[in-house]
Amino acid sequence: xxxxxxxxxxxxxxxxxxxxxxxxxxxxxxxxxxxxxxxxxxxxxxxxxxxxxxxxxxxxxxxxxxxxxxxxxxxxxxxxxxxxxxxxxxxxxxxxxxxxxxxxxxxxxxxxxxxxxxxxxxxxxxxxxxxxxxxxxxxxxxxxxxxxxxxxxxxxxxxxxxxxxxxxxxxxxxxxxxxxxxxxxxxxxxxxxxxxxxxxxxxxxxxxxxxxxxxxxxxxxxxxxxxxxxxxxxxxxxxxxxxxxxxxxxxxxxxxxxxxxxxxxxxxxxxxxxxxxxxxxxxxxxxxxxxxxxxxxxxxxxxxxxxxxxxxxxxxxxxxxxxxxxxxxxxxxxxxxxxxxxxxxxxxxxxxxxxxxxxxxxxxxxxxxxxxxxxxxxxxxxxxxxxxxxxxxxxxxxxxxxxxxxxxxxxxxxxxxxxxxxxxxxxxxxxxxxxxxxxxxxxxxxxxxxxxxxxxxxxxxxxxxxxxxxxxxxxxxxxxxxxxxxxxxxxxxxxxxxxxxxxxxxxxxxxxxxxxxxxxxxxxxxxxxxxxxxxxxxxxxxxxxxxxxxxxxxxxxxxxxxxxxxxxxxxxxxxxxxxxxxxxxxxxxxxxxxxxxxxxxxxxxxxxxxxxxxxxxxxxxxxxxxxxxxxxxxxxxxxxxxxxxxxxxxxxxxxxxxxxxxxxxxxxxxxxxxxxxxxxxxxxxxxxxxxxxxxxxxxxxxxxxxxxxxxxxxxxxxxxxxxxxxxxxxxxxxxxxxxxxxxxxxxxxxxxxxxxxxxxxxxxxxxxxxxx
Numbered sequence: 114x115x116x117x118x119x120x121x122x123x124x125x126x127x128x129x130x131x132x133x134x135x136x137x138x139x140x141x142x143x144x145x146x147x148x149x150x151x152x153x154x155x156x157x158x159x160x161x162x163x164x165x166x167x168x169x170x171x172x173x174x175x176x177x178x179x180x181x182x183x184x185x186x187x188x189x190x191x192x193x194x195x196x197x198x199x200x201x202x203x204x205x206x207x208x209x210x211x212x213x214x215x216x217x218x219x220x221x222x223x224x225x226x227x228x229x230x231x232x233x234x235x236x237x238x239x240x241x242x243x244x245x246x247x248x249x250x251x252x253x254x255x256x257x258x259x260x261x262x263x264x265x266x267x268x269x270x271x272x273x274x275x276x277x278x279x280x281x282x283x284x285x286x287x288x289x290x291x292x293x294x295x296x297x298x299x300x301x302x303x304x305x306x307x308x309x310x311x312x313x314x315x316x317x318x319x320x321x322x323x324x325x326x327x328x329x330x331x332x333x334x335x336x337x338x339x340x341x342x343x344x345x346x347x348x349x350x351x352x353x354x355x356x357x358x359x360x361x362x363x364x365x366x367x368x369x370x371x372x373x374x375x376x377x378x379x380x381x382x383x384x385x386x387x388x389x390x391x392x393x394x395x396x397x398x399x400x401x402x403x404x405x406x407x408x409x410x411x412x413x414x415x416x417x418x419x420x421x422x423x424x425x426x427x428x429x430x431x432x433x434x435x436x437x438x439x440x441x442x443x444x445x446x447x448x449x450x451x452x453x454x455x456x457x458x459x460x461x462x463x464x465x466x467x468x469x470x471x472x473x474x475x476x477x478x479x480x481x482x483x484x485x486x487x488x489x490x491x492x493x494x495x496x497x498x499x500x501x502x503x504x505x506x507x508x509x510x511x512x513x514x515x516x517x518x519x520x521x522x523x524x525x526x527x528x529x530x531x532x533x534x535x536x537x538x539x540x541x542x543x544x545x546x547x548x549x550x551x552x553x554x555x556x557x558x559x560x561x562x563x564x565x566x567x568x569x570x571x572x573x574x575x576x577x578x579x580x581x582x583x584x585x586x587x588x589x590x591x592x593x594x595x596x597x598x599x600x601x602x603x604x605x606x607x608x609x610x611x612x613x614x615x616x617x618x619x620x621x622x623x624x625x626x627x628x629x630x631x632x633x634x635x636x637x638x639x640x641x642x643x644x645x646x647x648x649x650x651x652x653x654x655x656x657x658x659x660x661x662x663x664x665x666x667x668x669x670x671x672x673x674x675x676x677x678x679x680x681x682x683x684x685x686x687x688x689x690x691x692x693x694x695x696x697x698x699x700x701x702x703x704x705x706x707x708x709x710x711x712x713x714x715x716x717x718x719x720x721x722x723x724x725x726x727x728x729x730x731x732x733x734x735x736x737x738x739x740x741x742x743x744x745x746x747x748x749x750x751x752x753x754x755x756x757x758x759x760x761x762x763x764x765x766x767x768x769x770x771x772x773x774x775x776x777x778x779x780x781x782x783x784x785x786x787x788x789x790x791x792x793x794x795x796x797x798x799x800x801x802x803x804x805x806x807x808x809x810x811x812x813x814x815x816x817x818x819x820x821x822x823x824x825x826x827x828x829x830x831x832x833x834x835x836x837x838x839x840x841x842x843x844x845x846x847x848x849x850x851x852x853x854x855x856x857x858x859x860x861x862x863x864x865x866x867x868x869x870x871x872x873x874x875x876x877x878x879x880x881x882x883x884x885x
Contacts, residue, residue: 156682157730162259163239163281165553166268166510167497172676175565175618175628177262177689177724179204179740183255183283188805189790190831190849191258192251192304192325194235197278199809199829201260202742202786203724207859208396208870213245217262218693219720219746219782220275220668222636223701225710227485228520228543229639232274232666232699238282238385240441241271243489243518244462252369253292253306254321256281262724263670263691264634266612267567270514270549274634274668284373284383285310285319291885296847298878300361302327315376321369331361331395331874332423334430341428341476342410346534347587354531357430360423361871363393379447384440391435396858398431399472399868400424402822406765407473407866415765416473422855423871428476429469429531437462437487450502454495462487471766471865476530483525486542489518509554516547521642524582535584536592541642546574553614561621565630567614575662576605577640591652600655601645608665610635624678634668636699641711663712669694687726694719700818702755703863715754715818718779720746734794739787746782748818750775756819757862766866774818783814801837806830816860822867827856841885848877 160171160180171180179201181191189200194213198206205216207223214223215233222232227244235245258280265273289311296304303326310319336356344351371385401407401418409416420426441458464485495512521542528535553567583596591598612635618628639662646656674689695718703710722744730736754774757767790807809829816822833847850873858872 157678157685157728157736160257162257163279164259164261166239166495166512172624172626172678172685172687175563175616175626175630175674177672177674177687177691179260179262179726181258181260183253183257186255186258188792188803188833188835189807190833190847194245194278197258197260198811199807199831200788200790202740202788203262203722203744204260205781205783205814207781215278216781217260217276218691218722218742219744219779220693220695220698221781222699222712223780224639224699224712225701225703226543226639226641226643226712227487227522228518228545228642229663229699229712230272230636232272232636234269234272234277236269236277236279237387237439238280238441238443239456239493240439240458241269241489241491241516242439243460243520244437244464244487251304251306251323251325251365252282252321252367253294253308253323254283254319254369254371256283262689263630263672264612264614264632264668266632266634267551267553267569267614268510268512270551270569270571270612270635271516271547272636274636274666282321282369282371282385283308283310283319285312285317285371287312287314287317289885292882293884294880294882296845296878296880298847298876300327300331300876301329302876302878304880312373316372316374318372319370323365323367325363325365327361327363327395328359329362330359330423331871332421332425333358333360335420335424335426336428336474340410340413340426340474341530344476344530344533346529351533356428357432359394360398360425360431361395361873363391363395365393366390381443381445383443386441387437387439389435389437391433393433394431396870396872397433397466398425399859399861399870400426401472402860402867402869405759405867406761407471408475408763408765409473410475413474415763416475418473423874425472426474427469427472428474429480430467431469432467433464434466435462435464447499450499452495452497452499454497456491456493456495458489458491460487460489470863472868473866476533479527479536480530481525481527482532484523485520486523487518487520489516489520491516506557507554509552511552512550514547514549514551516545518545518547519543525643526584529585534586534588535594536588537581537583537585537598539579539581539643541577541579541645543575543577543640543642545637547637548572561619563618565614565616565618567632569612570609571612571635571637572607572609573637574605574607575638575640576603577601577642577645578603579642579645591649596652598652599646599649600653601659602655604640604645604659606638606640606662608638610637610665610667624682626676627674628676629673630671632670632672634670636666638665639663639699639712644709644711663699664697664714666698666714667696668698683730685726685728688723690721690723692719692721700751700754703861713755715748715774716750716752718746718748718751720744720779720782722746734796736792737790739789741785741787743785744782745784746779748774748777748779751777751818754818756817756821757864757867759867767862767864769864772819777818777820778815780815780817783811785812786810799836799838803833803835803837805833805835807832817862819862822860822862824857824860827854828852829854841883843882843884845880845882846877847880848875849873850875851877 291309369387374382406415468481524538549571551569555565580600585592614632616630647658672691728738751774813826853875857869859870
């Protein structure tokens with residue numbers, strides 16, 4: 114590892130010296146002066162985004178947006194969803210089980226229940242994705258990623274309370290082109306990606322393939338046969354099974370294809386399909402936090418985890434196996450009076466996850482093997498103004514949106530140890546039918562002043578069912594094999610809401626924009642399917658004491674901002690300040706043994722902060738970017754919050770309590786985060802050498818409303834050295850988390866104890882890229 118760091122540091126210093134000498138030795142003359150003038154004329158290029166559902170320059174949009182190009186993702190080592198934290202200040206993405214949990218400016222939902230959607234959703238080419246997977250960012254057909262901050266309740270609507278993440282993929286080109294990459298890193302990590310595109314004047318297609326395999330884990334499962342004590346079920350003694358040792362392994366495959374047809378000058382049809390297959394326990398497996406006491410097997414009671422930071426110790430392996438298909442169809446026609454667009458999508462996904470509830474070697478503790486299912490269909494119709502019809506001072510968009518989604522457990526198996534005996538299977542589903550109509554218009558009041566007004570009406574109809582089926586061969590009552598309990602026939606509820614947006618922007622100069630906005634975001638309520646019954650009725654009797662659904666959350670946001678390109682577009686300086694008034698926010702609690710995730714409502718919260726984004730293009734060869742985010746986020750009122758107290762005497766683990774969290778900080782809301790990145794290209798006789806380095810700082814945050822589980826401040830440093838040997842061939846040396854910082858990607862408190870999922874250690878490797 115030290116040698117890798119030495120290579121990076123030495124290379125950086127050597128090339129710095131080379132460039133300095135070259136500049137010093139340059140002769141003073143007409144040719145040199147011309148080169149310098151040409152070099153100094155290079156400014157920051159325009160970034161095109163679709164934050165308002167049409168292509169616009171980033172600097173013209175009165176919304177706080179972080180946009181990262183495909184090249185930026187590669188150079189800064191962004192290979193999965195969680196890596197976005199390191200390039201977008203104020204964004205905190207954790208991954209638990211099969212669920213990706215984004216928090217943006219302190220707004221997010223930590224629900225683990227399928228169908229209870231996040232407050233910061235993921236869109237792919239304008240399509241809402243109800244089961245996001247981390248592998249999306251490994252494809253090499255990504256054009257850019259946009260992170261929109263603040264409520265997007267008018268144009269996107271679907272639960273975008275805190276903002277959204279949008280992935281834009283490339284359209285295939287007529288010319289035959291392709292790019293292929295192969296990388297090998299420590300922990301026996303192999304990454305291979307391929308992309309090829311081509312076609313004719315009327316039809317073009319592409320194909321992107323990605324394969325990731327890391328057979329050596331970051332750590333290991335230290336459990337040994339016999340550690341869990343004797344295994345006796347119904348008078349039968351079982352022999353310990355061997356366990357998979359790797360902790361932090363991954364095996365992923367994905368394929369994505371897009372076809373673009375242009376049957377006429379005004380009509381475009383796009384068809385795309387994607388398949389993803391994932392088997393991993395990265396950012397999923399957990400170990401008890403240091404010093405925590407848990408019930409243990411004979412000779413280890415109480416049990417305390419003593420393994421390494423990247424290890425775990427369990428009689429059951431953690432795993433997450435995810436398979437999904439996504440199909441989309443987009444048709445666009447440019448009529449004389451407007452552009453008409455239809456966007457359709459169908460998603461089918463399933464996942465199998467293993468969650469040892471206590472993360473310890475004690476076999477008698479209940480464990481969960483969950484089979485999750487999603488099916489989602491969406492249909493959107495848009496009509497957008499064009500420049501050839503209507504008043505030139507007015508720009509508008511209108512649309513209709515429909516979503517039908519069914520998600521749940523099919524089933525969630527709760528077993529004694531590794532299926533030595535069953536306990537029960539929990540079957541539960543939630544079905545969502547969502548309808549919305551929206552419109553937004555921007556009027557030029559003067560040549561430099563614009564007013565934007567937007568409105569959306571959303572109606573969500575939700576239904577849920579659940580029951581438990583006993584699976585035990587030796588237990589009685591509701592756990593007896595075939596017994597039906599906690600039966601909840603279909604329950605229904607409806608929520609509706611009007612959300613809005615008002616924005617005023619003033620062009621102070623051609624390159625400076627000042628704006629102010631007020632907007633409302635809305636996230637629909639949800640049934641806590643799987644925990645719908647407040648009390649356990651007799652076997653075979655339907656539940657009569659239902660738990661009410663979680664109420665919708667509403668966020669009112671007020672923001673002012675400045676966007677500027679200065680000094681002939683060599684310096685970009687964007688800043689925004691905001692205040693959020695957040696009511697009925699949905700908060701996760703993990704209750705019971707084995708633990709089950711439920712949502713409840715905190716009464717209210719408030720947050721305010723500042724985002725700063727800067728970029729300086731020193732020359733065509735050197736660019737430095739620095740971004741920062743300050744956030745103050747607290748509950749205004751949250752009585753009866755669920756918390757846990759670690760027990761230091763039998764029965765150990767945690768005791769569940771209710772407490773008043775009013776005045777406490779919101780989870781996953783660090784006060785300060787920042788990123789600094791450098792891109793330096795140096796021409797040499799062997800080809801251009803590009804040095805890229807990035808530094809991410811997070812000053813720490815709490816994982817729970819109780820302010821008990823804390824992630825302390827940490828820094829992440831990534832780097833890459835790339836040599837462009839020819840126009841077609843490049844070689845790269847890359848490294849991530851070069852300081853080898855130990856931190857958690859996820860922490861949780863339950864009745865079974867406090868646990869943490871280690872984030873990735875230092876990784877490094879070599880890569881070769883070929884393109885034509």
